[in-house]
Amino acid sequence: MIHFDSVTKEYPRRGAALRDVDFRVRKGEFVFLTGHSGSGKSTTLRLLHFADRPTRGEIRVAGFSSSRTTERDIWKVRRRVGIVFQDFRLLPGRTAQENVAFALEVTGTPRDTITPRAQRLLSQVGLGAKAGAMVNELSGGEQQRVAIARALANQPEVLLADEPTGNLDERATRGIVDIFRELNALGMAVVMATHDLDLVRSDSRTRVLELDQGELVYDSAAADDDDAPGRTGTMPQPGAERGSVGAAASMEGEESEELLDHEGAAD
Amino acid sequence: MYALREAVAAFRRAPVLTGLAAGMVGLALFVLGLFGLVTHNLQTTLDAVEERVEVVAYLREGTTDGEVDAALDELRALPEVRTVIYVTKTQALENARAELPEFEEVFSDLDVNPLPASLEIELEEGFRNEETVTVVSEHAAAYPFVEDVAYGREWVDKLFSLRRIAGVAAGVLGAAFAVVAALIIGTALRIAIFARREEIHVMRLVGAKDGFIRRPFVIEGAMAGALGALVAVVLTWATWRAVSTLILEIDWIPVGWIGVGLAIGVVFGMLASSLAVRRHLREVT
Numbered sequence: 118m119i120h121f122d123s124v125t126k127e128y129p130r131r132g133a134a135l136r137d138v139d140f141r142v143r144k145g146e147f148v149f150l151t152g153h154s155g156s157g158k159s160t161t162l163r164l165l166h167f168a169d170r171p172t173r174g175e176i177r178v179a180g181f182s183s184s185r186t187t188e189r190d191i192w193k194v195r196r197r198v199g200i201v202f203q204d205f206r207l208l209p210g211r212t213a214q215e216n217v218a219f220a221l222e223v224t225g226t227p228r229d230t231i232t233p234r235a236q237r238l239l240s241q242v243g244l245g246a247k248a249g250a251m252v253n254e255l256s257g258g259e260q261q262r263v264a265i266a267r268a269l270a271n272q273p274e275v276l277l278a279d280e281p282t283g284n285l286d287e288r289a290t291r292g293i294v295d296i297f298r299e300l301n302a303l304g305m306a307v308v309m310a311t312h313d314l315d316l317v318r319s320d321s322r323t324r325v326l327e328l329d330q331g332e333l334v335y336d337s338a339a340a341d342d343d344d345a346p347g348r349t350g351t352m353p354q355p356g357a358e359r360g361s362v363g364a365a366a367s368m369e370g371e372e373s374e375e376l377l378d379h380e381g382a383a384d
Numbered sequence: 385m386y387a388l389r390e391a392v393a394a395f396r397r398a399p400v401l402t403g404l405a406a407g408m409v410g411l412a413l414f415v416l417g418l419f420g421l422v423t424h425n426l427q428t429t430l431d432a433v434e435e436r437v438e439v440v441a442y443l444r445e446g447t448t449d450g451e452v453d454a455a456l457d458e459l460r461a462l463p464e465v466r467t468v469i470y471v472t473k474t475q476a477l478e479n480a481r482a483e484l485p486e487f488e489e490v491f492s493d494l495d496v497n498p499l500p501a502s503l504e505i506e507l508e509e510g511f512r513n514e515e516t517v518t519v520v521s522e523h524a525a526a527y528p529f530v531e532d533v534a535y536g537r538e539w540v541d542k543l544f545s546l547r548r549i550a551g552v553a554a555g556v557l558g559a560a561f562a563v564v565a566a567l568i569i570g571t572a573l574r575i576a577i578f579a580r581r582e583e584i585h586v587m588r589l590v591g592a593k594d595g596f597i598r599r600p601f602v603i604e605g606a607m608a609g610a611l612g613a614l615v616a617v618v619l620t621w622a623t624w625r626a627v628s629t630l631i632l633e634i635d636w637i638p639v640g641w642i643g644v645g646l647a648i649g650v651v652f653g654m655l656a657s658s659l660a661v662r663r664h665l666r667e668v669t
Contacts, residue, residue, distance in 0.1 A: 163669070168669035169669065189594065191588075192588075192591045192592060192593045192594070193591070194591075195588070195589065195590060195591030196590075196591035199590075200589060206582075206585065206586065206589070208582055208583060208586060209582075219583070219586065220586070220590040222386060223386070223586075223587045223590065223592035223596060223597075224590055224591050224592055225596075228385075267586075267590065268590070270590055271590065271591055
């Protein structure tokens, strides 16, 4: 579903945001992408959404290759790969339903099916009763649900989430992650960037990829099974990465958790 | 359908901006319209003058009827010549009296008719040009009994030059105004694009095609261009009415030209907006 093969991303002024990163995500897999601010989480998601192209290496998402997909065809990628952001990016001055309907309309959904489909998508994220509410009147958690419903408009195979709970309280966060898990249970691959360690540790079965200064420093799948095909990443030595999931997994240290919990909201 | 609806909505949302863009297209095309008016009327005048382009061969005293008949036959046989009229000395005097009534007394008091007989050579349509006039006049001048040959070549030359100058001036001024109009339409569209940047961003995010995103803006540009062209037509018409009423009667420009003007306005608006939105889309990921 996702192939991230030896990917390096360099920016002219910033330098390398990712260095030789390798990982694969299978169909229907749920992955937490974690790391400090500036570790390369958002860059990874931008690359997966083809908002940027790698400087070196190759990315394949939902059958689209970064080296072969032209700018003209990016719309095809976007319909197979949904994305949500920390700041929701909804259209203000419109209702929840209008926001979802907009996505359906601009991607060519037949007019007579737009309203019922928008309503169904909002119901899917538990917001059916608030379809007529203006988005700026909704809570943060509710706005993120609208954004998720919008991202689902084209029934994507992959859902990317860039710090989707960064602005939400614990209860709203749980609600959003529950929606992701439900979507994942239906077969959708989910890649969620987050710096919320409590959340990451809340389910030990969920795969964790950790980035640090543009390098993939931990892959829980590789840690579980170093020989697993298509998996890369190495288990950091205990204490080697203060504040990292890998280190925390070994150290069980309070200090490292605190460090991560006080990170900036996004990359 | 979506594109048209959005374009109309954008027009309603920012009428001043759209009006400004349309106004500039209108002024640019108005300049072209004015020159169209001048060019068309020059053309009409030129055609009328060309119609009267003829070669007159003045005959020497004592030219015999036989010589005249032979020349008439020979000249009439030329493919460029429509007809040749022989004007006798007496007819020349009568014509002069009729055409110049203020000199009637002078002509009446004459003991001797000073006017020469002549051959008026009318040219076929399509041959009333400098080249043919020269060939035919040289042919006529070759007769020994022809004293002089006259034709209105200078006038034809001057009118041709005038038309060329008007054409160049229209092109240069029209192009200058067109550039200004393009800049204003581009700016107006960029402001419109900026006002809708969030929508454009979301459209890109969810997988709308670039053509789909561009279409409302291109239609908006076409509408501004068409509106501008209409403004230009109205301004040109008002000018024509004013000139015709107050100064001199002139012809209105052909309907086909108005069609071309409208088409230019529409295409122009579409191009300007298309470039503006294309540039913006390159910056949006």
